[in-house]
Structure formats: C-alpha cells, structure tokens
Amino acid sequence: MTDTPSDTDNAVPDVSVMLCFSLYSAAHAFTQLYRPLLDKLGLTYPQYLVMVTLWKRDGQNVKELGRTLFLDSSTLTPLLKRLDAGGLITRTRNPKDEREVIIRLTEKGHALKTHAADVMRCIEEAVGMDAEAIQAIKASVDTIRDKIK
Amino acid sequence: MTDTPSDTDNAVPDVSVMLCFSLYSAAHAFTQLYRPLLDKLGLTYPQYLVMVTLWKRDGQNVKELGRTLFLDSSTLTPLLKRLDAGGLITRTRNPKDEREVIIRLTEKGHALKTHAADVMRCIEEAVGMDAEAIQAIKASVDTIRDKIK
DNA sequence: CTCAATTAAATCGCACACAATCCATTTGCA
DNA sequence: TGCAAATGGATTGTGTGCGATTTAATTGAG
Numbered sequence: 001m002t003d004t005p006s007d008t009d010n011a012v013p014d015v016s017v018m019l020c021f022s023l024y025s026a027a028h029a030f031t032q033l034y035r036p037l038l039d040k041l042g043l044t045y046p047q048y049l050v051m052v053t054l055w056k057r058d059g060q061n062v063k064e065l066g067r068t069l070f071l072d073s074s075t076l077t078p079l080l081k082r083l084d085a086g087g088l089i090t091r092t093r094n095p096k097d098e099r100e101v102i103i104r105l106t107e108k109g110h111a112l113k114t115h116a117a118d119v120m121r122c123i124e125e126a127v128g129m130d131a132e133a134i135q136a137i138k139a140s141v142d143t144i145r146d147k148i149k
Numbered sequence: 150m151t152d153t154p155s156d157t158d159n160a161v162p163d164v165s166v167m168l169c170f171s172l173y174s175a176a177h178a179f180t181q182l183y184r185p186l187l188d189k190l191g192l193t194y195p196q197y198l199v200m201v202t203l204w205k206r207d208g209q210n211v212k213e214l215g216r217t218l219f220l221d222s223s224t225l226t227p228l229l230k231r232l233d234a235g236g237l238i239t240r241t242r243n244p245k246d247e248r249e250v251i252i253r254l255t256e257k258g259h260a261l262k263t264h265a266a267d268v269m270r271c272i273e274e275a276v277g278m279d280a281e282a283i284q285a286i287k288a289s290v291d292t293i294r295d296k297i298k
Numbered sequence: 299c300t301c302a303a304t305t306a307a308a309t310c311g312c313a314c315a316c317a318a319t320c321c322a323t324t325t326g327c328a
Numbered sequence: 329t330g331c332a333a334a335t336g337g338a339t340t341g342t343g344t345g346c347g348a349t350t351t352a353a354t355t356g357a358g
Contacts, residue, residue: 019276026176127297
C-alpha cells in the first residue's frame, strides 16, 4: 500500500482533464457572466437565447425555435409562457395548421433588442479575445457537438 | 422596406454565431451522450462528476467538492443525499470541525469505478478524435472559462 | 373517403443550478 | 475570556432540461 497524500488515486482521471467537464463548467461560467447583465432586462440566459432567435426572425413556431436551440417543447413551453406573462411575446395557433403555435414579439419584446447590444459588448469585453481566436475555438466546439449529436 | 424571406433581420446575430451558445449546446450534447451509459449505473451526469471526483480522492468535504466542480452546497447537498440514498456514499460530520460534512465512498460506490472505465471508453469512441486534438480544444475552453470566472 | 399513423404542443415528474437566507460551529480580536 | 465575524451546510423558491406520456390536428395509405 503506497501512502499518498489525501488518498489520491492516480489511476483515476480528475474531472479537470475531461473535455466534457470543461464545456460543462465553461457554459455555466458564461451563464454567470450573463446573469447580472440579463437581470437588468428581466431575462434568464435561456430566455435571452429565445429572444435573440426571435429578433433574428420573428414569427417562428415552437418546433423551429427548438431546432435552433436544441430544446424541445417540454422546456420551451413553460419558458415561452413566462416570456408571454412578461409581455415580451404572444403565442397564437397557426390558423393554417392548428397544431403549431406561432411566437411573435410584442412591441415591448422588440424594443428590448436595443439593450441587448450593450449586453453583447459587455460580454465581448469580458472575454477579451480577438474575434478570430474566438471563432476558432467556437468552430472546434461546434465540430465536437455535431460529432456527438 | 426590403422584403427578405421569413422576416430575417441581418443586423441581429444568430445564436449560431455566439460562442456562449456553442458551449451551452455542446455541454448539453455531452450530457445526452452520457445519459444512456450512465443510466446503466443509475447515475446522472452531475452525480457522475461527483463520483469521479471521489474516486480520485475519497473523504472530501462538501466545500472541496464544490471548489472542484464549481458548485455550491445548494446544488450539492440534495445531489449528495440522493447518492447517499442510493448507497454509494456516506455523509458524516467531521469530529475535528463539526461544520464540515465528509463524503466517503461506500463499498458499492467504490465498486462502481470498474464500470466507469467502460463509460469513458464509449465517450472517447463517440468523440472520435485523437487525444492531442481534444486536449488542445480543452485548453482553449479552460482559458476562456478562467478569464470570465 | 376513412381511419390509423404522424406531427406539434402541452403536461408531468424528477434532477439539477443558483440566489437568498438560515443555522450551527469555529475563529479571532478586543 | 467573550462575543462579533467568518465559515460550512442546509433550506427555500424559481427556472431550466429532459424522458415519458397525453391531447389535438393533420396526413396519407387503402
């Protein structure tokens, strides 16, 4: 029996060497970074992602939003209800196909886009890397995500 | 008014160009990849991270686990209670400092380590990249996480 | 034309995350 | 020594995520 300090087992990988943990903890760190900024807009981070998606293209249904964000209706429906309750969006059935629910920005929801520009600037500043370096990392991460999806 | 297809606003960034979204979606993709493998062990992904940490070094308190995993007691306490209920760990106050709760693997918790090796092999195979490429990406992601922490 | 298969949302149950707060123990300084 | 500050966990409340199931609308094969 070798007596190592604090019972360390060197045959077992630490979480710190696992790529999945890097992504897990980095994603959480970003959520934390966004939180104080988004608090001012009354949004959570996933709600912000939905708003960004709608600012880009208004009038999408739940399925389309889900394809973009990799989320399904069991996550989106309650989230969208909260945005609705906050007066940022409306949810109406598509008359052409009553199965679909079309999400549309309200005036208030549209107006919030102005403040979002500040948020993005703050994030860029916090990351503090040039656009090329960021895009290179992003491309690598996307490659892995698409491989395991 | 330019009439673009589907009301697309090109002045707004899509989530697909945001690094934070890449990390967010890649982290979720990993959780999905792990799920069927961990289901066989009766673990969730965060529970697995705790077990990996304990397999590496047994007998840590909640604070230490939290520092490693970037989680606090409000997340860890309920999670550890579930591992306790599942017979994988024990939770006992430190007699030297009654504020601390020491987490120790049970026989059953220790035994699970054997199966974990299979899990890791499956994950590596699914990612399908050489160790060097993975470590390069991991290093970049860690750099960003540490910058924004 | 009809009814079974498919599709889109919603619902339910469980397990994270995390801010805010509370409680018990320990520490440290006046 | 005594007591306020600090520390480690636990608790509460809100908001995701997601598997499994349900409901309603549409589609398509016979």
